[in-house]
Amino acid sequence: MTNRNQAGRNTDNKKVKAQKKGKYAELAAAWYLRLKGYKILTQNYKTKVGEIDLIARKANTLCFIEVKKRATKAEAAAAITSKQQARIIRAAECFLNQHSHYQPLNQRFDAVLIGATVIPYHIQNAWQTN
Template identity: 40%
Template sequence: MAKTNPSPPPAPERIAAFRTGLSAETRAAAYLMAKGYRILARRFRTPYGEIDIVAKKRGLVAFIEVKARAKLDDAAYAVTPRQQQRIVDAASAWLMTHPEHADLELRFDALLIAPRSLPRHLIAAFDAST
């Protein structure tokens, strides 16, 4: 039987970035719940990309990209047009698996997280036409 070499462990920087992302998403979800949103999904993965948070409030479903940076302004510029398109495509996939939400208003938000700052929620940060 052929030996298979296990893949090397991830670099410490990658592990730290992953943990920072999880922490930011947890803070973002708590912030959204405090604002009256119900979290429908976290880290929803599709072949097109991942949606950090899917949240509902009344007749609205928001697909939310969470960005954590040292400064809130840096986080705001971290959602690139290419990433926006991947989120839009992933949202379409989410709606295919959750058709009961397809008739609701849809919105694409960003939630920015930085140390020692309150989260900044950018409502309608981008739209599906990007």
């Protein structure tokens, strides 16, 4: 096996491990939100313009939620870039266009951060549309 093939396989293994950690974090976040009274409507909502990890409802509020797992909560928060926020906002617009019955609800963008302790940290209204 050449070094190039080995390096490619290591990169693939890291990507697979990161995806597994991300899925675990999303699952933990979803259960945490359920315990707080949220109803999870959709997980991994994908469009051509972006993806939303979780879409949830609590009372009269529809939440578009980004989940980030990093070594610390601060690193997780820093990983939600303005570019990513813009993609999530565009994906939320697509969701609302496809599910017009949710349009009358209040809407917000939340984040669930998971650090080394795996205890989720929920930030309501983590960012706003401009």
